Amino acid sequence: MAASAPSLGVIRLDYDYLPVPGDVDHPQSFAYNVFYRVVPGFTFEMCQSGVMTAQVREEFISALEYLTSQGVAGITGDCGFMMFFQRLARETSKLPVFMSSLAQLPAVTCAYAPEEQVAIFTANKRRLEPMRQLIREECGIEVHNNSTRFVIIGCEDVPGFESVAIGARGEEVDVTKVTLGVVGKAVDVLSRHPQVRAFLFECTELGCYSDAVRAATGLPVFDAITACDFFIGARKDNARFGGSWQQPAHTFGQGLGAASGRSAQPGDSPRSQFSQPHRQQQLRQEMLTNALEIQRLQRAIEQLAGQPAPWPAPQDTQPPAWHLQQQPSEPPPHQWQPYARPQQGGRPADVPHVPAPGQHPRRPTQLVFR
Numbered sequence: 001m002a003a004s005a006p007s008l009g010v011i012r013l014d015y016d017y018l019p020v021p022g023d024v025d026h027p028q029s030f031a032y033n034v035f036y037r038v039v040p041g042f043t044f045e046m047c048q049s050g051v052m053t054a055q056v057r058e059e060f061i062s063a064l065e066y067l068t069s070q071g072v073a074g075i076t077g078d079c080g081f082m083m084f085f086q087r088l089a090r091e092t093s094k095l096p097v098f099m100s101s102l103a104q105l106p107a108v109t110c111a112y113a114p115e116e117q118v119a120i121f122t123a124n125k126r127r128l129e130p131m132r133q134l135i136r137e138e139c140g141i142e143v144h145n146n147s148t149r150f151v152i153i154g155c156e157d158v159p160g161f162e163s164v165a166i167g168a169r170g171e172e173v174d175v176t177k178v179t180l181g182v183v184g185k186a187v188d189v190l191s192r193h194p195q196v197r198a199f200l201f202e203c204t205e206l207g208c209y210s211d212a213v214r215a216a217t218g219l220p221v222f223d224a225i226t227a228c229d230f231f232i233g234a235r236k237d238n239a240r241f242g243g244s245w246q247q248p249a250h251t252f253g254q255g256l257g258a259a260s261g262r263s264a265q266p267g268d269s270p271r272s273q274f275s276q277p278h279r280q281q282q283l284r285q286e287m288l289t290n291a292l293e294i295q296r297l298q299r300a301i302e303q304l305a306g307q308p309a310p311w312p313a314p315q316d317t318q319p320p321a322w323h324l325q326q327q328p329s330e331p332p333p334h335q336w337q338p339y340a341r342p343q344q345g346g347r348p349a350d351v352p353h354v355p356a357p358g359q360h361p362r363r364p365t366q367l368v369f370r
Contacts, residue, residue: 005246006235007033009067009075014042022208024078024224035070037063050084064092074231080202096231101224105139116197123203125154182209183216183291212291
């Protein structure tokens with residue numbers, strides 16, 4: 001008899017909002033089943049303070065016990081500040097608990113030389129300050145202002161991300177707008193700190209922009225999703241060797257309605273947008289197109305100025321999950337090219353193409369997800 005495929009348990013704060021793919025609260029961010037459990041009264045402000053009331057503490061423990069009873073393989077949280085309660089969760093459950101993406105920090109630090117740096121992106125830099133002692137105790141890592149290993153970057157000034165930075169989670173985030181800001185910050189960090197070799201996104205809502213930063217910088221990005229994949233992957237079978245001994249995973253929406261004893265159905269909540277795969281694909285295309293355009297424009301500016309880029313030039317190959325496809329329709333004039341082309345007419349291919357009078361404009365290049 002096949003064993004059950006491993007699943008993930010997620011402790012949720014007591015708020016509701018519309019997450020997008022890449023967010024821990026979006027079930028399609030994972031390639032395995034996910035069970036969610038809200039802790040009544042557990043607000044963002046309480047989580048950020050690191051102090052629970054007695055009643056919320058009981059509800060938190062009850063939620064851990066519930067997720068354990070569902071047979072999950074590991075438990076995480078939907079807010080990076082749940083790192084404050086890592087010890088409580090660890091003492092309550094015998095399962096691996098990783099309440100924040102910061103749990104990856106020891107492994108990421110170990111992977112690079114002492115003189116190389118890791119950029120930690122957080123929703124609000126000022127609010128990360130009280131966690132420095134906690135990170136030292138839980139991860140054995142010193143994260144302080146004088147540290148040469150870590151560059152702390154706050155995203156509170158990213159246009160469109162302000163509501164997340166202050167904890168006003170009820171507002172819908174403009175993903176395309178925020179993508180430009182986050183990628184811009186990543187590019188700026190590399191120009192000011194050329195020793196940065198990796199990014200770690202502390203906020204659970206920053207995972208939506210990880211792929212865009214990977215595409216724009218060519219560097220690894222660790223986030224809440226990679227933390228979950230690390231622990232759940234250790235429990236999954238591997239069809240490439242050893243045989244497939246687990247049942248197929250990921251029934252869409254499983255666990256979303258666990259509190260009511262059934263799986264969520266389309267229309268149960270505002271999350272019915274999850275049943276629109278076309279819109280999700282469109283968002284991913286927009287994010288990556290914007291990120292790659294920023295990268296190419298940055299390099300074009302540096303070429304025109306005669307200054308070398310502070311980081312290695314990316315290979316002129318496409319990410320493995322996407323390919324280029326020509327649009328059948330004619331583009332408007334002054335079309336920007338997000339990818340570099342071979343030299344043409346002695347002009348750098350990254351420079352935007354402005355067609356001469358009567359000249360046929362180039363067809364635009366489009367990223368297509370498959």
